[in-house]
Amino acid sequence: MAERVPSAPPRSLAVPLTGFGIGAVVAVLVGVFGKVHDPTLAGTTTLGFRTVLAMKVVVTVAIGVIAVLQLVGALWLYGKLGVPAPSWLGTAHRVSGSVALVLMVFVAYHCLWALGLESGTLADGQPVSTRTVVHGILGCAVIGAVVTKVVAVRSRRAPGWFLPVAGGLLFTLLVAVVTTSAVWYLSAKGWPARGY
Numbered sequence: 001m002a003e004r005v006p007s008a009p010p011r012s013l014a015v016p017l018t019g020f021g022i023g024a025v026v027a028v029l030v031g032v033f034g035k036v037h038d039p040t041l042a043g044t045t046t047l048g049f050r051t052v053l054a055m056k057v058v059v060t061v062a063i064g065v066i067a068v069l070q071l072v073g074a075l076w077l078y079g080k081l082g083v084p085a086p087s088w089l090g091t092a093h094r095v096s097g098s099v100a101l102v103l104m105v106f107v108a109y110h111c112l113w114a115l116g117l118e119s120g121t122l123a124d125g126q127p128v129s130t131r132t133v134v135h136g137i138l139g140c141a142v143i144g145a146v147v148t149k150v151v152a153v154r155s156r157r158a159p160g161w162f163l164p165v166a167g168g169l170l171f172t173l174l175v176a177v178v179t180t181s182a183v184w185y186l187s188a189k190g191w192p193a194r195g196y
């Protein structure tokens with residue numbers, strides 16, 4: 001008797017629409033929290049660096065490096081590099097992606113909790129720079145993009161384009177967040193361990 005092969009579940013556009021919708025709602029909620037919460041350094045850590053800011057710069061550089069590795073790994077897994085992907089690559093991609101995600105939530109928490117979503121003028125009358133406003137908005141968007149990516153990874157009913165699009169969106173936003181924070185900091189002030 002012929003063996004019955006279980007058929008793949010039907011693909012549904014409702015999955016990406018729901019994923020993007022939930023991601024957008026989460027991004028807005030994170031932004032609202034950043035606006036209403038009173039910033040405080042209580043409940044933060046420097047991980048042994050001189051300041052929370054120095055710690056965030058160093059951890060964010062690590063996140064940026066992992067993000068680039070994730071992009072290369074994804075292209076390799078999708079057969080875009082012209083070389084067959086090794087069998088361990090899928091597991092390595094998942095593990096390093098999870099590490100990047102945990103680090104990102106950790107840094108985002110320190111931004112949101114200690115600084116919030118800044119705009120207009122600060123308590124000391126200083127105007128908030130455009131870079132800072134853009135960084136804060138992108139920071140909220142990247143958290144939403146993480147949620148959308150998790151939906152894409154978990155769903156078996158999503159169309160094939162959803163995972164690469166969600167991953168590409170997350171990567172693009174993350175690069176923008178890292179550029180408007182750690183990369184700006186390093187180019188303006190140098191590596192934080194050098195007497196920051």
Ligand code: HEM
Nearest residue numbers: 056057060107108111115116117132136139140181182185
């Ligand atoms: C969750 C939303 C986020 C908000 C509202 C936010 C907000 C901020 C603010 C207000 C600053 C201070 C900027 C300044 O003093 O000029 C800052 C700094 C920083 N943020 Fe974020 N951030 C968020 C997410 C993230 C994420 C996800 C990362 C890393 C992937 C990150 C990395 C950094 C770093 C390295 C700095 C220090 C360099 C700098 O001063 O710009 N932030 N953030």
